[in-house]
Amino acid sequence: MSNLNLTLKIWRQRNANDSGKLVTYKVNNISTHASFLEMLDILNEDLVKKGEDPVAFAHDCREGICGSCGCYINGRAHGPEGGTATCQLHMRKFKDGDTITVEPWRAKAFPVIKDLVVDRSALDRILQKGGYVSVNTGAAPDANEILVPKPVADEAFTGAACIGCGACVAACPNASAMLFTAAKISQLALLPQGKPERYRRVEDMIAQMEDEGFGNCTNVGACSLECPKQIGQNHIARLNREYILAKTFNPPKSNEVEVI
Amino acid sequence: MNWFARTFNYSIGRKIIMALTGLFLVFFLIEHVFGNLLLFANDGGAAFNEYSHDMSHNTIIRIVEYLLFAGIIFHFVDGFILWSKNRSARPIRYQMSKPHEKTKWTSRNMIWSGSVILIFLVIHLKSFFVPYRITDGMDGKTLFEITRDAFANPYYSAFYVFAMILLGLHLNHGFSSAFQTLGLRHPNFYSGIKILGVILSLVISLGFASMPIYFYLQTIMN
Incomplete structure (x- = not known):
């Protein structure tokens, strides 16, 4: 050539x-x-x-x-x-x-x-608000101790494929970080290990995403099309669903419990 | 902040309001377009006038009407707030930006189609709703006659058709987008929602656009 x-x-x-x-x-x-x-x-x-x-x-x-x-x-x-x-x-x-x-x-x-280098630590701060699961340290658990159905594992993995490059934010006409945040929330909401913290996770991560100054998703879909890992819009739908569930079914904190 | 303010001040809460009010307005538009088909009854407007009289004297419809105006206001105000937040999320624009060819023009320009619809709505309410319901400024004409006379004006009719095309484009993205925002997406039914959105946008925009065209053609043929 x-x-x-x-x-x-x-x-x-x-x-x-x-x-x-x-x-x-x-x-x-x-x-x-x-x-x-x-x-x-x-x-x-x-x-x-x-x-x-x-x-x-x-x-x-x-x-x-x-x-x-x-x-x-x-x-x-x-x-x-x-x-x-x-x-x-x-x-x-x-x-x-x-x-x-x-x-x-x-x-x-x-x-x-400088030049082409941008500070993407805003994404790190979103992750710090809940892009993890809390586990006990100690011996590694048995691989099949908690069962995960194959389709669930597969769907979770498509979210886990996110490499955090920020192309979704760059491509979005609104500079929204919804696909990045959705990939993490969706992955952990699907898996049993992520379930205990699912409501707190979505509320905290969304609040951080907003505070960092990212825009709002308008369902254009440019993020998924430019994503190196081709993470789909279905994860954003799951994020929205998790948010609504968290706002409606999140058990109250001990000081908010109604006695009557 | 209390639960309500916390929920609906954040972006996703605002978007939920956009989705719910948007879907409510779509239901109204479906009712409106099918009711207005009575304009084509070819009976000098008798059926249409009776329908509009019944609609404006029904208590339940009157209550829903207040909800409708609230929905319109929330949808527009929230839309503009979200748009201005989205603009400020990228203070320095790209020197060269080529949107991916698979993204839709409609989804990128909801604010502009929405703005035209807002201008249209003000003119539309001023032409029909205000004289019929508020100021009693009908000059002895029926609502059918006011409609017929308004659409005799080619500029007025052309603006209506233009606004209805943009309404169709707005709905084309907006309907399925509302379901996505509410998290109602699954491979089993989401393609069906997209198709339903296209059908609804076509029925509503073509249905409404046919009315000024019909009356304008009637004017120039007589």
Whole structure:
């Protein structure tokens, strides 16, 4: 396959206080076998040789499973390829002479740290409010001690597949974190281990999601379409259902119990 | 904060209000469009006038009418609050944004179709509801005659048809979206709800749009 000569328009922003702007770069002779991040590595090598500041971008495993990477490429979260993270987007998806616009995730809750790197700790804080199950420490429980029907396990796993990359927030016209939050809540609501904390979990996680400044879901579905793990809208429906159940059937706290 | 404020101040609570009021308004629209089909009875408006007289003198209908206005107000106010919150959730927009081709235009533009429907609603109530029910400004005409005369105006009729197309688009997304917000989604029936939403949006928008077209054509043919 022939190599590509590309024009890149990349968002450059020195720090959180800088206003930032798109800067145009040329990269030549890019192999179609390269991944998108390798193409950025090649650009950065050029920039370092020229004594310029390399483009900052987040990455770690480069295997599509860690959720570290993520750029808005040509107007799409993780670029034009569906079901992949930015690291698994390959340059064969582009044509020679293409102009590629690369921007960071945009959301009030995701402030830019530098260039293409955003602070996604808002997602961590949502998780800290209930994206876990409380278990006793000690010896590992027997694998089949608690029975989980196969369809339930499968459905829970489609939620558990979330890698927390934030593409759902980036792709959402409202910068809503509903798919991220729903994936966790839905997964744990389905499994018996998550049941004891299910009501408290949904109320606390939703409250945190709101406090972080994410928008509201309008059921557009862009999140699921751009999600590298293709997590479906059914999880958001389950989140809504859990919320209504929590608001109506959550047992009262001991100090709220009606005596008569 | 008490339970009510806590529940309905948060985004999902507001969306539940949007879904419930939206579905209630759809039920009203179904009743409204089928009742208005009496305009086509070709009896000089006798059946339509009798129907509208009965509707406005029935105690239960009058009570439901208050609920209806409350529903309309909640739906619009909550819609605008959610929209402005959603705007502020992304203060810096993308320089280049290409929505995924599988997302629907209707779902992305509910605020705009809704805004046109709000403008339409004000004009619509001013034309018919206010003179008929509040100011008694009918000038001796029946409701049928007021309707017929209003739709003789091509601009007025064209605006009605335009608003009804947007209403159809709004319902096209809104109906199934309401079920999703209420968590009523399962592979067994959700595709059925989507199809029902499309059918309802077509019946309601085409049903209403046919009325100005019918009266306007009648005017130019006579």
